[in-house]
Amino acid sequence: MGLLVDGKWQDQWYDTASTGGRFIRSDAQFRNWITADGRPGPSGTGGFRAEPGRYHLYVSLACPWANRTLILRALKGLEQMISVSVVHPYMGENGWTFEPGPGVVADPVAQAQYLYEVYLRAQPGYSGRVTVPVLWDLERDTIVSNESSEIIRMFNSAFDGICASEGDYAPQDLLPQIDAINAEIYDAINNGVYKVGFATEQAVYEQEVQQLFAALDKLEATLGQQRYLLGDVVTEADWRLFTTLIRFDAVYHGHFKCNLKRIADYPNLWRYTRELYQWPGVASTVNFDHIKQHYYRSHHSINPNGIVPAGPLLNLD
Numbered sequence: 001m002g003l004l005v006d007g008k009w010q011d012q013w014y015d016t017a018s019t020g021g022r023f024i025r026s027d028a029q030f031r032n033w034i035t036a037d038g039r040p041g042p043s044g045t046g047g048f049r050a051e052p053g054r055y056h057l058y059v060s061l062a063c064p065w066a067n068r069t070l071i072l073r074a075l076k077g078l079e080q081m082i083s084v085s086v087v088h089p090y091m092g093e094n095g096w097t098f099e100p101g102p103g104v105v106a107d108p109v110a111q112a113q114y115l116y117e118v119y120l121r122a123q124p125g126y127s128g129r130v131t132v133p134v135l136w137d138l139e140r141d142t143i144v145s146n147e148s149s150e151i152i153r154m155f156n157s158a159f160d161g162i163c164a165s166e167g168d169y170a171p172q173d174l175l176p177q178i179d180a181i182n183a184e185i186y187d188a189i190n191n192g193v194y195k196v197g198f199a200t201e202q203a204v205y206e207q208e209v210q211q212l213f214a215a216l217d218k219l220e221a222t223l224g225q226q227r228y229l230l231g232d233v234v235t236e237a238d239w240r241l242f243t244t245l246i247r248f249d250a251v252y253h254g255h256f257k258c259n260l261k262r263i264a265d266y267p268n269l270w271r272y273t274r275e276l277y278q279w280p281g282v283a284s285t286v287n288f289d290h291i292k293q294h295y296y297r298s299h300h301s302i303n304p305n306g307i308v309p310a311g312p313l314l315n316l317d
């Protein structure tokens, strides 16, 4: 894995030595918004109008952040309007690649070999991490956004006037509650599993793992009272939580040492995970082969021999 510095690729693992063994995620840099009429969104510049066939999404099927975007694309019926490329699950010295393999879908824009070429096409002197998901504008030949939380907000409503499916997963009246629970779950759970897994000091690991399981215990209690995070209706907050929960027992429990419990040991969280998995269109966005191949093979400092475990045997039906 690595990053771009002034447009040049450098192979480099996360620098946790400078942060006391702590993993700190850097902010996404492309923050424009697709809107119904092309007006600017909450950040970035305007000119990205919702149109069928104009946008292309780069994802990894291993990645929980990219998974959110595939789920909203499916729920909103945007599959025909927004095309998708899928990177190879192994992220090595060149970062994400389009090396052919089962489930990999090549880059139609520039026939790139590496995802970093896509970033350089948009911004030749780019410095920063090369992450998925990436939302690409085929018309202006540039990146709209590489921030999943904002891409799912766009998918939720920007295409409504041009035949997206019904459903509002971030309704105005619930937004303050959605944003508040998202912030909590992002820090303790979505990003929490990474803070546990990438910690390089024992004390940091222990602090992060306690914070993660305290948050899971709290959600277990909430889901004993109600079906979804905010009550009776499924919202964006549920889909954001789901992509971490569905990976938990397969990779975070073993590979990231998030192992005080499995999600299958929490009756309410497990019921909830299985229910969301069974929503029409959702299961096909989850690829356990890519998930396990990516985590166990790509993080050499955590699993040097790259052995991918056979289990666990999950019953999600």
Ligand SMILES: N[C@@H](CCC(=O)N[C@@H](CS)C(=O)NCC(=O)O)C(=O)O
Pocket: 001, 002, 027, 028, 060, 062, 063, 064, 065, 066, 095, 129, 130, 131, 132, 133, 146, 147, 148, 149
């Ligand atoms: N804030 C970004 C984070 C995306 C992200 O970190 N993706 C990971 C894959 S799970 C990635 O591409 N990592 C490559 C790297 O950090 O070099 C988002 O939510 O879209």
